[in-house]
Amino acid sequence: MTKFIFVTGGVVSSIGKGIVAASLGRLLKSRNYSVSILKLDPYINVDPGTMSPFQHGEVFVTEDGAETDLDLGHYERFTDTSMSRLNSVTTGSIYQAVINRERRGDYDGGTVQVIPHITNEIKERILLVAKDTNPSVVITEIGGTVGDIESLPFLEAIRQLRKEVGRQNVLYMHVTLVPWIASAGEMKTKPTQHSVKELRSIGIQPDILVCRCDRPIPVGLKRKLSEFCDVPEACVITCQDASSIYEVPLILERQGLAQQALELLHMEQRQPNLVQWQTMVDRLYSPKYTVEIAIVGKYVSLGDAYLSVVEALRHAAIATHGDLRLRWVNSEDLETEPGETYLAGVDGVLVPGGFGVRGVDGKIAAIKYARDRQIPFLGLCLGMQCSVIEWARNVGGLTGANSAEFDPTTNYPVINLLPEQQDVVDLGGTMRLGLYPCHILPNSLAFKLYQEEVVNERHRHRYEFNNNYRQLLLDSGYLISGTSPDGRLVEIVEFPQHPFFISCQFHPEFKSRPNNPHPLFKGFMQAAIARTHPTTGLQTPVEVS
Incomplete structure (x- = not known):
């Protein structure tokens, strides 16, 4: 039978529940257990698809086209397991489902209430993940902080679930903070005690405490936490701050987290195989080459807005022995200042996805700067569309060329809506979303990068390359190197008269893994390193062991 681990958080938000859940998933997979990880988000939006990146960070897209919380990206990268729309649940989606049932008369005229109707729907979603893939363990992260009003229905649902599946099949893990008070010169356990007290007041006794801290927790404090929180001392796990999130599974393994979880769930203790993961972390901490990449976007004040892009760059840097330095460039600044002001000296320029006209001309200026100066360039989604606009204006001679999204009256809409998108009114979940095949030329x-004729990549966009300009693009020296299998949709554009200039309509960052970087990112990183270390360029790829 599938076992269930529920991860809650206390004291402060952004405590790192997602990384802890993903790390535990990695440790269980290293013991040859299958794992699926579910995120329960307390916000009323149906999904984060219509939320500003400044509010919520990036929107992660699953293979089946769900727009989800960025934590699902951590789950996939750590466990190397593709998640689906079943792995992302919000308060909005729960209430929407219950209200739809009520409108259909499914409740036979009864009063619809939080308990049992909302909590039953939550439990059904959790059990559905177990039923869908039949994993050994389903790890469920409950968003928010214990004590939040919004999270109460989720906490009540996971409290009820232990009776339905059996207490021996359920484990509650609470992630909390043990702060160091500098003026007192000591660590304090009181915030954790109060957080556990809050959790126990709604009927949940944590089995394991994962204590976030910036230094080791003394044995005496662990014993105190054990006594006051009624948790065995071996189950008080220290999770000290790490230089990289990829070191966290190794820290938690040394602390015995997986061993304690398996013991409490009455599962077989197996020997972990973390050799590859340890090798990856060792390589991360011992780079040979310094490489600086400029990310040009309009959400650069919040790094989480481009989280998967940054992680994909990091994966590529690890594989090529690079010490990644990021230069965040606000694309709006490039609309009023010359590119040299912000881009001088970079080894590569990356323009990621986004929506809306703000900052687009700055992205176009950055692309022209990279093209003119032979700087490796990678464009993703909107970055690909901006590269087409830049080509049309500066190479194709189409003055005023633009995307119909930004200028509906342009004479040269080199990027336009598909006919099937013309009458779409709702914004959420109506784009081209999820996995689509791409034929490589x-x-x-x-x-050369993919070494495959057909690849599958994840999409999230509404506008496409306008095929009325396809021949003009080809005649002016550009190459369409990736299309949909029927040839109708342009997926990849590159400029052969350049050391490395390639842009794609999809989001390759969603498929990158720390021990298996995405080919486009790896090639981009190799080309960037080659600017200052020529022997490691694309012509002589770095071997990844």
């Missing part, structure tokens, strides 16, 4: 840079 032989003898292209894309083919």
